[in-house]
Amino acid sequence: MRRRRLRAFLGQYGHPLLTLAGMAAAWHAATAWFAIPGWLLPSPRAVGEVLYAFGHLLPQHIWVTLAETVAGFLLSIAVGVPLAVLIVWSPVLQRTIYPIILAAQSIPKVAIAPLFLIWIGYGMFSKILVVVSVAFFPIVVDTVTGLMAVEPDLLDMVRVLRASTLQTFLKIRLPASLPYFFSGTKVAVTLAVIGSVIGEFVGSDKGLGYLILVSGSQLNTAMVFGVLAILSAMGIALFVIVEGLQKVLCPWSVGR
């Protein structure tokens, strides 16, 4: 049983992991071969060493960024899903609010992040709002699409039976939208990590984004790489969690 699991794991992740290991080896060889200075491109080993040396500092920064990311992500769902339901339910909102939401997606979030700082201040909440500003769109847009993507014949069938709006919503539209909701959520969760880093770049005194800024200014390039690795690991872990939830909550939407 355990063996089969290991084989399944390797079947799914073996190739990318091997490729990654190969790239790290090539990277290591290149830094040694061409004697690239550490401030320009540190070797993977140097990155590991720095992470180990500053290991005691990392958890608090990881915790701050993770908290901002998860809080912003959850807030995006809490705001995005009811908004999507309202947009689908009300033709007026569909004509007024929805186009504005779609258009607002083109606003560069890095550019509005300073506004949150001005309005809300230096604390964690301004970062959470930056996360919401990036993670919220895919959730709203995909949930709206999912709620409307019900086959017209099916809607006709329940209309003939005089189903109430609530029945149609609970028994058909809501479950039908789940796969779309999850594909939006999977995009949103990776964007959320970017959002919290943007928020920290604009102004903060803790978090992984702050750590990158400080390390960069000190030409501690190895640390920058190390934090980047932690950020990607965080993004991947959150993605895997959301995907796992999808498998549990709507197994019909996941490939056989």
Add this chain to the structure above:
Amino acid sequence: MIRLSNVSLTYESTDGTEIHALAGIDLQVAENEFVVIVGPSGCGKSTLLKLIVGLLRPTRGSVMYRGRPVEDTIQEVGMVYQSPVLLPWRTVLGNVLLPIEILRRDPAAYAPEAAKLLEMAGLSAFARKTPRELSGGMQQRAALCRALITDPALLLMDEPFAALDALTRDEMGQELSRLWEERKKTVVFVTHSISEAVLLGDRVVVMSPRPGRIVRDIPIGLPRPRTNVKHLGPAFTDYVEEIRELIYSFKGERDAAPPP
């Protein structure tokens, strides 16, 4: 049972032009009759079904069901479409019981009936499976069970077998015939297949291209059960040819007509 008198339906398309979907339709369907509607694509066959069931209102004329004008939708009807439109998150049994839930009746009380229908459809072993574990033909049989669970007096079928392969299609036609003879129901059946129409129908109603009109109403005087086309002899082919010629004559007209 159903009476459409001088029914026309005109609607405005998105670019503002008026589209005449149906014009001057007179159609009567008697209790327990099996009426098949054939016609070229876009002649308003599906629109006609929506009018009968009360999903659409005619622009002119009247639609009567059992002596009363159709105002709200007719609840005592089973609908089957080209696509089975089963809910992928429900089991086959759960799908069959969906109409019961919508009508706010007790699903447990209908479980025996659902089991009976699934057995008739050869799906007993699949009651607890999800739709995607079923073949196309089996999914469509499940959709038929769902339409029959309320034991409706009227069954409306909109090209129900069109998406199936030829073999499955023939088989489903036979099964439907058998079922209809077992539990008498009024059926209005839309199809593109002329031979299917002649095999199934008590009457075949032929419609013209848009605006859809009824150009001929042909009673099919073939004995039932019509399981074997060979036994039906030349009469069967005569019907098929008559309808085919009619439909081809529209095609000629349309091609000859100047573009609008």
